[in-house]
Amino acid sequence: MDVVQLLVNVGALVGGAVIWKLYVDNLKSAVAVKDAAISSVEKNRDMWRDKAQELEKxxxxxxxxxxxxxxxxxxxxxxxxxxxxxxxxxxxxxxxxxxxxxxxxxxxxxxxxxxxxxxxxxxxxxxxxxxxxxxxxxxxxxxxxxxxxxxLGEVGVDSGQLMITDPCYIDQEWQHDLAVDDEMLAKITSEQPLDRDRVDGDDQRLRPYSYRGVMETTLTTGYGDLAYRLGHAGAGVAFSTAWGDGVYPVYGEMHDGRIIRVYINVG
Incomplete structure (x- = not known):
């Protein structure tokens, strides 16, 4: 009986040791998984922090x-x-x-x-x-x-208005034959500021790509698109200047030597 009892005790100890080893191995595995997850989170955090710093710059x-x-x-x-x-x-x-x-x-x-x-x-x-x-x-x-x-330089204004366009459109799209209304010409060349109370601010019609079209745009809404000969927008953008005639500076925002934005100070 003593031998049997001894064998039972030894078996119990061996079984307990095996169970304890499995428990410890499971804990180690869980800790390793947790460490890997923490490492992944830290890498993602560092990556997004670097991106945020780049965007901030x-x-x-x-x-x-x-x-x-x-x-x-x-x-x-x-x-x-x-x-x-x-x-x-x-x-x-x-x-x-x-x-x-x-x-x-x-x-x-x-x-x-x-x-x-x-x-x-x-x-x-x-x-x-x-x-x-x-x-x-x-x-x-x-x-x-x-x-x-x-x-970037400066631009001269003698009609109280400016236009942004691609130079290649001037020869083929500019409509020279459109007559300019005398009253309109008197308004645009006058030194008196435009009475905006008499302007129809909701007038969003697309004007032709011509001097008359530019004047109609700046005398109504103050700014707007100009149309190609086929009638769709994109030939240019016209707008009035706040100070009328003069010479206005043009500035550019450069990223690594490339012009990204242009700013014209007209007021």
Whole structure:
């Protein structure tokens, strides 16, 4: 009986050891799975954090913050140099000029922020169409790189209005034979601002791609599309200027040397 009891006890110990080993192995396996899940979550977190940082670098808010920091640095340098103005007169002048340019860039970047907000509203209602496209406008932008606002040049205005068009359309699509109404010509060439109370703001008719069409557009809605000879939109866009005649600067937002947006300061 003692031998049988001993064998039973040994068997119980061996069975318990096997069960304990299986339990420990199960715990180790569960811990390994959990560690793998945590590692996967951390990789996804790092990936999305990097993407968020890249998108932040492309945003107008990032440009504004960067320009504001540079302006603060220049202000501190100006204050330091002002203590010994006689010795640093030339350096002080250069810093003040650079600060003025930075402040102008900051002001223009806020205008780009408004344009981006308009773009977001425009594409918000067309998400399904964008998903079906081969390449969306956002995917065509450079992913990461230098962003800056540069002065592209200036444009002269003598009729209080401007038009954006592709130059190749002028010879084949521009309708030179459309007569210009004398009253309309008097209004558009007058130095007096247009009385917007007399303008039909709901008039969205598509005007012809001609000088008369441009004037009809700017004297009614103030802006609008111009039509090809076949009658569909896209030949150009006409709009009135806030200050009438003059010479207006044209600025561009450049991503890695490529012009992404253009801003014309007409007011």
């Amino acid at each position: 492309r945003s107008p808010e990032f440009m504004e913050r960067m320009l504001s920091e540079r302006i603060q640095t220049r202000e501190s340098e100006i204050s330091r140099l002002a203590e010994d103005k006689g010795r640093h007169e030339e350096a002080l002048t250069l810093l003040e000029r650079e600060k003025a340019n930075l402040e102008a860039d900051l002001s223009r970047s806020r205008g780009f922020s408004l344009m981006l907000a308009l773009e977001e509203e425009e594409y918000a209602g067309d998400e399904e169409d964008v998903e079906n496209e081969v390449e969306s406008p956002a995917s065509m932008l450079p992913q990461v790189g230098q962003i800056k606002v540069v002065r």
